[in-house]
Amino acid sequence: xxxxxxxxxxxxxxxxxxxxxxxxxxxxxxxxxxxxxxxxxxxxxxxxxxxxxxxxxxxxxxxxxxxxxxxxxxxxxxxxxxxxxxxxxxxxxxxxxxxxxxxxxxxxxxxxxxxxxxxxxxxxxxxxxxxxxxxxxxxxxxxxxxxxxxxxxxxxxxxxxxxxxxxxxxxxxxxxxxx
Numbered sequence: 502x503x504x505x506x507x508x509x510x511x512x513x514x515x516x517x518x519x520x521x522x523x524x525x526x527x528x529x530x531x532x533x534x535x536x537x538x539x540x541x542x543x544x545x546x547x548x549x550x551x552x553x554x555x556x557x558x559x560x561x562x563x564x565x566x567x568x569x570x571x572x573x574x575x576x577x578x579x580x581x582x583x584x585x586x587x588x589x590x591x592x593x594x595x596x597x598x599x600x601x602x603x604x605x606x607x608x609x610x611x612x613x614x615x616x617x618x619x620x621x622x623x624x625x626x627x628x629x630x631x632x633x634x635x636x637x638x639x640x641x642x643x644x645x646x647x648x649x650x651x652x653x654x655x656x657x658x659x660x661x662x663x664x665x666x667x668x669x670x671x672x673x674x675x676x677x678x679x680x
Contacts, residue, residue, distance in 0.1 A: 505543035506552045508559055511663070512656040515559070515633070518543050519551035523576030527555065527631045533651040538578050538630055558634065565663060567595040570634060577630045585611050586625035587635050596664040598639040598671075601626070601649070627651055633660065645671045 503525070508515040516536060518526035528535045546552070554573055561568040570591045577587055589607050593599050601619045604626070609617035629637040632652055638660040642648050650657035654673055661668060 503539060503541055503543040504546040504549045504552060506545065506547035506549075506556070508556055510559065511563055512633075512652065512659055517552055517555050519549055519555070519576075521576065522551060523574040524551050524555050524631060524634070525576055525578060527634055529632060529652040529656060532632070532653070534628060534630075537628065555634070562633065563663065565665075567664070570636075573634065575631055575635065577635065579625075579628065579630065582608075582612075582621070583625040583628060586622055587629055587631075590626065590629065590635050590637055590639070593636055593639040595636075596666050598641050598661065598666055600643045601640055602643045604640055623649060636660075639666075641671060642674075646674045647671050648674060 503518055503520045505516060505518045508517055512529060514530040516526065516528050516530065517524065518539065526536065526539065547556075551574060558568050558573055577584065579587070586604070586608055589604060589611065601623050605617040605619040605622040608622050609615065626637045626640050627649060629635050632638075638650055638652070638657045640649065647654050647657055658668070
């Protein structure tokens with residue numbers, strides 16, 4: 502059974518889902534791929550321990566306290582490749598960011614390959630089902646462009662600012678300038 506709750510946040514309402522003892526989803530209302538992968542309509546049950554823990558984590562995060570991802574039981578559903586990329590996202594330190602290319606290199610190492618397509622890694626990042634907690638907002642283009650956030654560039658900027666990331670070398674590409 503899938504359980505859910507809504508969480509009011511500075512970047513909009515968040516839908517959280519869990520099942521079998523772990524958090525399976527966190528989506529910004531209206532984001533690209535919203536609730537993707539849900540196999541059934543979740544039952545609203547905010548008192549589930551997994552959901553309470555995630556809400557407490559989000560309280561700490563939005564208060565600027567940089568909680569550890571390892572404190573939560575995360576069980577995102579996806580291919581082995583995507584789960585590897587999501588694990589690597591969790592290793593990006595709070596308040597910092599990396600590039601899709603660097604993430605592709607780290608993924609290749611994890612898979613024992615010489616190289617990995619940045620585009621394939623970008624697809625896995627974009628389909629991250631546990632946004633914010635699995636910090637896909639911490640990935641930027643090699644040129645410093647703020648691209649590729651399913652929750653919108655404006656929210657990506659808000660999250661990075663909240664973490665105190667140095668945004669001075671980053672920019673919003675003209676095609677995304679509408680925020």
